[in-house]
Amino acid sequence: MRSWDIAVVGGGIVGSAIAYELCVAGLGVAVFDDSRWPGKASVAASGLLIAGQDGLETTRSGRAIGESLRLYPDWVARIERAAGVAVHYVPGSVLRVAANEAEEARLRAVWKEAQVAHAECDWIGPEELAQILERPSTFRGAIRFLSEATVAAERLLRALRQVCMANRAMWEDSAVREIRHVRGGWELVTSTMTVRAAELVLACGYRTVQWADRLGFPLLLHPVRGMAYRVLDPRAGSAAVVAGAMHAVSQAEGFVIVGSTVERGQGTPRISASTFARLRTRSLAAFPWLQHEPVVEVRCGIRPGSRVGRPVVARVPQGSGLIVACGHYRSGFALAPLTARVVREIVFGTSRSDGARWFAFPSS
Known part of the structure; x- marks a missing residue:
């Protein structure tokens, strides 16, 4: 042995x-x-790789995520050197968007609070946002924290x-x-x-x-089932868009992963057609440009919620x-x-x- x-x-x-x-x-x-x-x-x-709902979190978990995100650049660099492969870590790539006036007011308040806290973040207006997304956009603006990022999971x-x-x-x-x-x-x-x-x-x-x-x-x-799906979008850039509870994260080779559901108390990794239909409807309301892109995969996982x-x-x-x-x-x-x-x-x-x-x- x-x-x-x-x-x-x-x-x-x-x-x-x-x-x-x-x-x-x-x-x-x-x-x-x-x-x-x-x-x-x-x-x-x-x-x-984000810090909670708004990017500024004062809870114990929020502070921990902020500290972990600060470790990420050096951590990923060491892994890439040792493995000899790129994991596509892209800092400052997460756009928290405002779809309406109320969301814009909330995100602008977060932005002002972030400035007081000396957090590195930008406010992006609608015209610049459309340029970043490389497509017409009805979003009223977005906040971007430079510490938040994406990585090829x-x-x-x-x-x-x-x-x-x-x-x-x-x-x-x-x-x-x-x-x-x-x-x-x-x-x-x-x-x-x-x-x-x-x-x-x-x-x-x-x-x-x-x-x-x-x-x-x-x-x-406690178990929390989450479902997400992938679409093929050749026009997808490198940005990740977060609109309320929905996100669309660009990946390599033109794929975008879209999600996700929050099914509390569900510990069985089962993909439900009705749940996927609801997810699809909600995500297309947030990201209408994806409605004509083919769905290539649906996934679900059981998240470990903590009481x-x-x-x-x-x-x-x-x-x-x-x-x-x-x-x-x-x-x-x-x-x-x-x-x-x-x-x-x-x-x-x-x-x-x-x-x-x-x-x-x-x-x-």
């Missing part, structure tokens, strides 16, 4: 980022990624895995069937192997709650050598660099960042 320093259960963006951070720090890492499960939140991710996931494996990580594409707490660490059992690790990180999205139940500690998560209103990235108090990283809801990609750094600090016992305080295990 082979032994590792760390076992990470979960190969989505949170688990992959953690595995990368620990690999490059010199630890032996084994990653268990159930590639057959269709409900990963990362499956339906658009790669939109699938490319980033592949690059993280590539760097991990180059650093001799084991990446097992099968489900963990059993986890046992044994003397000196943990044993993880799949259909083909048993692996031992000194420490265990549970970072498998909403399914982390299932392991919490089995291992006997509380974890306040404490924020992620939990911490040691489990009653679990020796057990760390959880879950509850990121819709911000897994945005929070990936900070989450990975906090886990590294926990493992090595180094000086704690604010992230460790923001993500602490709930006291009750």
Whole structure:
């Protein structure tokens, strides 16, 4: 039986980022990624890296996202150098648009507040906005935060895995069937192997709650199903447009990912024709230029909602050598660099960042 320093259960963006951070720090890492499960939140991710509803967030989670977005440029640059591939990180590419007078007033108020807070942001008028979008637009304007960005989600996931494996990580594409707490660490059992690790990180999205139940500690998560779809739009530029609850994010090769639904309490990764029809209607009301573009794919994933209103990235108090990283809801990609750094600090016992305080295990 082979032994590792760390076992990470979960190969989505949170688990992959953690595995990368620990690999490059010199630890032996084994990653268990159930590639057959269709409900990963990362499956339906658009790669939109934003800080909450308005870009200025004073909540604990909002401050954490802001800190993580500041880490992104250097983090991505290191990954790209190590992997030798581009992940198409584009800062300042998110346009929060106003479709009517009320939305314009709200976004202008946010813009003024951002100026007082010395946040780097621009107000973009309707004519300039139409030029950026490269198409006629009825939007009354937009606010753009330079810290907000987009990234090619699938490319980033592949690059993280590539760097991990180059650093001799084991990446097992099968489900963990059993986890046992044994003397000196943990044993993880799949259909083909048993692996031992000194420490265990549970970072498998909403399914982390299932392991919490089995291992006997509380974890306040709830499922939120999200559906998105891709269209082929050869005219799509590099901008991402956020209009209220809808977004349209340009990707490579002329694709645009459009979404998304918020289906609370739904933990089954099932694509419903009626739900897709409602999503399509709402998204075309926001982005009418997409109505003639062909839909090439529909995806859904189960987001890990947190009942404490924020992620939990911490040691489990009653679990020796057990760390959880879950509850990121819709911000897994945005929070990936900070989450990975906090886990590294926990493992090595180094000086704690604010992230460790923001993500602490709930006291009750």
